[in-house]
Amino acid sequence: MQDADAAADLERLVADRGEQLLRTAVLLAGSHQDGEDLLQAGLERLLRRGRRIEGSLEGYLRRTLYNLAADGWRRQGAWRRKLPVIGASQPPAEPDVAAAADLREALMRILRMLPPRQRAVIVLRYWEQLSQAETAATLGCSEGAVKSSASRGLQRMRDLASPWLAAEIEQEKAT
Amino acid sequence: MSGEFEELVRDSMEWFTGDVRVPAGLAGKARRNHRRRLLTVRAAVAAGTAAVLSAAAVLAVTGGASGVRGPDTGARRAVRAQAAAYVIKRAERAVSTRSLIVEISTPEQVITTERPGKRPVRSFIPRSVWWAYHNRSRGEVFAAYLRKPGQPGAANTDTEYGPPGKSLPSSPSLHPYTQTTINYSDRTWSRGTQLTGLASGSPGTACELVKAMTDPLLAGKVFFTSPSFIHGALACGGLSVTGRTRVDGAAAIKLTGTRRLAKPPITLYVSPATYLPIRIVIGGLREDYRWLAPTAANLAMLKVRIPPGFRRVKSTAGPSG
Numbered sequence: 001m002q003d004a005d006a007a008a009d010l011e012r013l014v015a016d017r018g019e020q021l022l023r024t025a026v027l028l029a030g031s032h033q034d035g036e037d038l039l040q041a042g043l044e045r046l047l048r049r050g051r052r053i054e055g056s057l058e059g060y061l062r063r064t065l066y067n068l069a070a071d072g073w074r075r076q077g078a079w080r081r082k083l084p085v086i087g088a089s090q091p092p093a094e095p096d097v098a099a100a101a102d103l104r105e106a107l108m109r110i111l112r113m114l115p116p117r118q119r120a121v122i123v124l125r126y127w128e129q130l131s132q133a134e135t136a137a138t139l140g141c142s143e144g145a146v147k148s149s150a151s152r153g154l155q156r157m158r159d160l161a162s163p164w165l166a167a168e169i170e171q172e173k174a175t
Numbered sequence: 176m177s178g179e180f181e182e183l184v185r186d187s188m189e190w191f192t193g194d195v196r197v198p199a200g201l202a203g204k205a206r207r208n209h210r211r212r213l214l215t216v217r218a219a220v221a222a223g224t225a226a227v228l229s230a231a232a233v234l235a236v237t238g239g240a241s242g243v244r245g246p247d248t249g250a251r252r253a254v255r256a257q258a259a260a261y262v263i264k265r266a267e268r269a270v271s272t273r274s275l276i277v278e279i280s281t282p283e284q285v286i287t288t289e290r291p292g293k294r295p296v297r298s299f300i301p302r303s304v305w306w307a308y309h310n311r312s313r314g315e316v317f318a319a320y321l322r323k324p325g326q327p328g329a330a331n332t333d334t335e336y337g338p339p340g341k342s343l344p345s346s347p348s349l350h351p352y353t354q355t356t357i358n359y360s361d362r363t364w365s366r367g368t369q370l371t372g373l374a375s376g377s378p379g380t381a382c383e384l385v386k387a388m389t390d391p392l393l394a395g396k397v398f399f400t401s402p403s404f405i406h407g408a409l410a411c412g413g414l415s416v417t418g419r420t421r422v423d424g425a426a427a428i429k430l431t432g433t434r435r436l437a438k439p440p441i442t443l444y445v446s447p448a449t450y451l452p453i454r455i456v457i458g459g460l461r462e463d464y465r466w467l468a469p470t471a472a473n474l475a476m477l478k479v480r481i482p483p484g485f486r487r488v489k490s491t492a493g494p495s496g
Contacts, residue, residue, distance in 0.1 A: 010202045018197035026192050036198060043205035104187040111184075126181055127188045158180055163351055163368045 010043060013057050021061065027123045028069035030112035041068055066138055070120040103164045110160045118153035125150050208292070259416035262428055265450040266443075267409040270402040275451075276308040276473050277402055278465040283317070286459040288439070300460060301331075306476045307402075308469060312336045313477045333357040335479040336369065354490070355479050364481050367490025405443060405452055411435060414443055422454050 025042070026035030042064045046057065053060045111119060117139070124135040125146075136143045158165075283302040289295045305314035313335040334356045354369040408414050413436040420429050422444045432441035439458025446453050452464045467473045
């Protein structure tokens with residue numbers, strides 16, 4: 001890919017598939033701002049790779065996003081670890097900053113709490129709706145690892161969401 | 176249930192990303208960053224070559240002699256290192272104490288966070304006071320922009336965390352806490368459950384955790400300075416003694432963040448009498464510490480009292496507890 005070609009390909013990819021890619025990045029990173037940064041990092045990686053990319057650019061970019069989110073970014077220290085660390089002995093300056101308005105918001109906060117690889121598996125399996133084999137191929141791990149990550153991740157999400165789930169059930173009963 | 180839950184997760188993801196729009200110029204920005212990176216790498220390669228050449232020149236002039244140290248300098252340095260280690264150890268032990276109530280006051284301030292390649296972020300920090308003791312805490316936040324006329328100096332929100340519930344079986348580090356918040360601006364109050372604690376799968380070492388806690392992007396949103404934070408920073412060797420000074424007229428030992436903690440810069444002041452923290456400044460944010468005996472009067476500061484006539488509203492922190 002020559003520089004001018006690369007730039008044109010990149011513009012086209014962002015114009016055609018940008019929104020879908022950004023949505024994936026937002027889910028992987030946990031917030032809109034971090035999602036943009038993650039996609040930006042993926043695009044730069046794509047430019048760096050240039051002519052050496054074989055196959056579809058989007059496929060390469062998607063794999064890059066998942067791998068950056070799951071390992072690379074974090075290892076490089078560029079990953080902003082936005083841990084939801086609010087404790088009784090660690091008072092926040094604004095009390096409601098990490099509060100969940102409803103079950104869906106709570107689930108997204110809980111998704112952010114999962115370790116990066118578990119989160120990547122959950123996004124691939126339940127957002128992208130890839131099979132176990134496809135997920136394993138994207139992340140470069142075994143199907144067994146995907147299966148256990150998905151199951152542990154979901155279980156953890158379910159456990160952490162239990163207060164909100166119970167409230168939903170109560171609300172349904174009441175109505 | 177399992178299928179339903181997966182569906183719920185998917186639905187939440189749809190909802191969360193529903194309003195995502197690609198910002199204009201995303202591809203252009205990537206290209207510019209890529210080009211800048213290439214230039215930096217080239218410059219670094221060129222500078223590296225120059226440095227090797229100049230180092231060779233210096234060695235040639237000095238005959239390659241290593242630095243000569245006088246015995247006095249070495250001894251003084253050893254004594255200083257010993258004294259610094261002693262201060263760190265005492266301060267670490269002091270903040271581990273669970274027998275005092277800590278009062279953390281933050282003055283109203285605006286802090287600016289620099290971000291490489293981006294515009295700096297200015298954050299407004301309202302005045303607040305928090306009290307923490309064991310597993311309970313309570314804080315009053317005075318946000319002038321929320322204040323109603325006729326309520327000068329009144330707290331806008333008064334929030335209590337506690338008592339903690341049982342930790343979750345799959346995540347022993349996460350506890351559901353009861354969060355009670357009184358909003359004086361609109362005369363309402365709410366009570367709900369808040370998950371608190373450290374997310375498991377968090378970085379292992381104390382230094383990494385401290386770094387994560389001081390993420391500059393959280394500036395103005397969440398601050399994690401607390402005895403456990405300071406303990407973590409001391410324990411990981413992230414703070415070193417850099418001298419003596421005075422804080423509001425009182426003697427203080429100054430400790431500053433080492434390279435282990437990097438950004439944002441941290442300065443901690445501890446009392447030479449008790450070794451307890453009296454002030455911390457992180458990336459421009461200042462917090463002052465007072466340590467109080469757990470008397471009945473002081474313990475009463477950890478409990479919110481709902482004023483009569485205030486209306487209960489739905490909590491934004493989760494279901495009622």
